[in-house]
Structure formats: C-alpha cells, structure tokens
Amino acid sequence: MENAVKRIGVLTSGGDAPGMNAAVRAVTRSAIYRGIDCVGIRRGYMGLINGDVVKLDASSVNNIINRGGTILYTARCQEFLTEEGQVKAVNTCKLLGLDGIVAIGGDGTFRGALDLSKYGVSVVGIPGTIDNDIACSHYSIGFDTACNTAIEAIDKLRDTMQSHERCSVVEVMGRNAGHLALYVGIACGATAVLVPEKPIDFERDVIEKIRIARLNGRTHYMIVVAEGAGSAPEIGKKIQEEIAIEPRVTVLGHVQRGGTPTARDRVTATRMGYHAVNVLAEGRTNRVICVRDGRFEDVDMVEALQMKKSLNEQEYAVLEAMTGA
Numbered sequence: 001m002e003n004a005v006k007r008i009g010v011l012t013s014g015g016d017a018p019g020m021n022a023a024v025r026a027v028t029r030s031a032i033y034r035g036i037d038c039v040g041i042r043r044g045y046m047g048l049i050n051g052d053v054v055k056l057d058a059s060s061v062n063n064i065i066n067r068g069g070t071i072l073y074t075a076r077c078q079e080f081l082t083e084e085g086q087v088k089a090v091n092t093c094k095l096l097g098l099d100g101i102v103a104i105g106g107d108g109t110f111r112g113a114l115d116l117s118k119y120g121v122s123v124v125g126i127p128g129t130i131d132n133d134i135a136c137s138h139y140s141i142g143f144d145t146a147c148n149t150a151i152e153a154i155d156k157l158r159d160t161m162q163s164h165e166r167c168s169v170v171e172v173m174g175r176n177a178g179h180l181a182l183y184v185g186i187a188c189g190a191t192a193v194l195v196p197e198k199p200i201d202f203e204r205d206v207i208e209k210i211r212i213a214r215l216n217g218r219t220h221y222m223i224v225v226a227e228g229a230g231s232a233p234e235i236g237k238k239i240q241e242e243i244a245i246e247p248r249v250t251v252l253g254h255v256q257r258g259g260t261p262t263a264r265d266r267v268t269a270t271r272m273g274y275h276a277v278n279v280l281a282e283g284r285t286n287r288v289i290c291v292r293d294g295r296f297e298d299v300d301m302v303e304a305l306q307m308k309k310s311l312n313e314q315e316y317a318v319l320e321a322m323t324g325a
C-alpha cells in the first residue's frame with residue numbers, strides 16, 4: 001500500500017486552538033517529504049462541501065508555526081450533518097483525487113471524519129482543542145497555550161485583587177470538562193476551583209475555603225470556575241449573599257483560544273502531524289493520533305470516540321491540598 005497514496009487533504013474544524021497551524025504545517029511538510037501532494041481544505045467540512053480548497057506546498061506553510069488561529073479557517077457545519085452534505089463532501093474528495101483526509105479538531109471533528117469514512121474516504125484525526133477532553137490522548141494541541149494565557153491573566157487580576165483586598169471569581173473555558181480549570185487553578189494558586197467532574201457543595205468548596213484562607217491571614221481570594229461547573233457571575237452573587245464580600249467577576253472567554261503557541265503545543269502539533277501522514281501513507285484509516293506518557297501512537301477512531309476522559313486524580317488531590325489556604 002505504501003506508494004498508493006498520492007494526495008491528501010488537511011482541514012481544521014470546530015473551535016480553533018493555538019498550535020493548529022503548526023499541525024497544518026507538519027502535515028504539509030511530512031506529505032511533501034514522502035512525495036505526497038497536500039491540499040488545504042478551508043472552513044472545515046463546509047470547505048469540503050463547497051470545494052473551498054487551496055494547494056499547500058512547502059512555502060505556503062512558511063512562517064505559521066508561531067501563529068495562533070488557523071490559516072485554513074474553521075467552522076461548525078450543519079449541512080455536513082445531513083446525508084446530502086456528506087455526499088457533496090465525498091464528491092469533492094473524488095474530484096480532487098484525495099486519498100485521505102487529516103482532520104484536526106475535537107470530538108465533533110472526529111465524528112465528521114467517521115461520517116466521511118463510511119463512504120470509503122481514509123481519515124485520520126489529530127486532537128486540537130484547548131479543552132484537552134479527547135479521551136484517547138493525554139494531551140490535545142492548544143491546552144498548554146490556553147493554560148498559560150489564563151494564568152497570565154489571573155496573575156494580573158491577583159495584583160489588583162491583592163491591592164484592594166478583594167475576591168476574584170474567574171471563569172475559564174473547557175466546555176463540559178474541567179481539565180483547563182484544574183491545571184490553571186493549581187498554577188495560579190487559587191483559593192478554590194470548581195470543576196464539572198466533581199459534585200459541588202458550595203458551602204464546603206467555596207465559602208469554607210475562603211473562611212480558612214481568611215483565618216490564615218489572607219485578604220484576597222481567587223476562585224476559578226470551569227464554565228461547565230457554573231457561571232462566574234452567579235457564583236460571585238452567591239458569595240456576596242453568603243459572606244458579604246463583593247467579588248469582582250471576570251469571564252476570560254475567547255482570549256484563551258488565541259495567542260502564540262507554546263513550545264509544547266508546537267512540538268506536539270508537529271509530531272502529531274508527522275504521525276498522521278505516516279498512518280495515511282501506510283494505507284491505514286479511521287485512526288486518531290494520541291500521545292500517552294510521551295509516546296505518540298494512534299488508536300481506532302470509533303473506540304476513541306467511545307472513551308471517557310476523567311480528571312487527573314493525582315492533580316486533583318494536589319489541588320485539594322493547596323486550596324483554602
């Protein structure tokens with residue numbers, strides 16, 4: 001099968017993540033290295049439906065390893081959820097002579113890739129999401145940069161909270177997962193962290209932690225809330241009602257999705273892109289690239305989508321010991 005693959009496509013889909021460009025670059029360069037043509041599909045599956053494509057050569061991916069966002073643009077495409085949309089996308093693959101697609105994104109992106117594969121298109125997924133919620137992989141492209149962005153913002157908040165002796169409630173992204181909040185919470189020395197994976201007892205998990213911190217002499221408090229665990233304005237309101245301090249609320253929002261990717265995101269993206277092209281070149285399909293304990297591997301896409309990712313319990317235990325002080 002080795003030389004059967006002549007041309008592949010690469011797309012980014014769903015929410016963008018810093019490091020996606022590094023992955024597009026790696027797919028392009030790895031394909032060229034193996035004598036395979038590479039085509040960029042713009043705006044995710046919508047681009048596949050509309051034939052919105054761009055030829056990628058070695059120079060078209062110059063100077064993007066350091067850039068956030070995605071040069072291929074991204075979209076969440078409703079039409080692709082229909083059979084009609086999928087047939088159009090498959091026709092584009094046939095028209096362009098694509099022997100495989102590398103789809104960079106999260107769970108939704110991989111579900112789209114699986115839909116394509118049902119029509120005989122070879123597909124490989126690369127985890128790219130700041131949520132780090134792809135169960136088969138310990139790490140998803142963009143997580144480290146998003147953590148650092150959030151930490152930088154929270155450090156700044158801490159300065160002013162300290163001066164005014166205030167309480168800050170900060171909401172971080174993560175969709176239904178708390179990986180980002182947990183990691184950020186440890187790194188910024190939060191007073192309390194709320195994540196959707198753990199049942200929340202407001203008195204125990206927030207109020208009591210603020211009280212203990214207060215008794216320890218602390219006069220400013222940092223409460224980190226994963227968006228999936230509640231809304232920061234509501235939590236701020238509850239704090240005010242219960243202990244009569246007036247918190248300041250910050251929803252970090254999409255700032256977490258942008259910015260220059262960190263070394264970890266660039267290198268992970270590059271290694272995943274390289275691995276994805278190898279998988280397609282070997283004639284394999286329906287795989288998701290993952291990194292486990294530092295090793296880059298690939299797993300079956302159907303199995304990958306069935307797996308559930310839990311919080312890192314060792315990290316959570318550390319957080320429990322560090323908060324409320």
Ligand code: F6P
Pocket residue numbers: 015106129130131173174175227257
């Ligand atoms: O999946 C990435 C993510 O940033 C989530 O953390 C967040 O819930 C969601 O995307 C926001 O999506 P949108 O960009 O469509 O508002």
